[in-house]
Amino acid sequence: MAPRRTTTKPPKNPAPPAPAEPVVCSPCDGSGMVATTVRVGRKRRPVGQQDGLCLNCLGTGLAPDA
Template sequence: MAPRRTTAKPPKDPAPTAPVVCSPCDGSGMVAATVRVGRKRRPVGQQDGLCLNCLGSGLAPDA
């Protein structure tokens, strides 16, 4: 008689996980960059820029 299997089989389809959002841009793909002007480089405002961590996709690159 054949020996009995003692290990459990892994599930065929693991449950789909939600995509992980990028932490610097919170999933929007845009980050605020401070605009500096003048000789003393004083901050005058902010402008939107592309998130360099996820390159605008909004998803974490490690996921």
């Protein structure tokens, strides 16, 4: 009689890896908008800020290198 096998076989199809979390864009912190200083006058003095599109991620909020 053959000896009994005491170890188990590894699974044939291992579980797929979990999807990675999307990395947020650092300049806009994932919002897609950044504050841009508004300058007016001959001496170009700053008077306030307005929202502008993040040029790093182009408004998606996700890091482009990920």
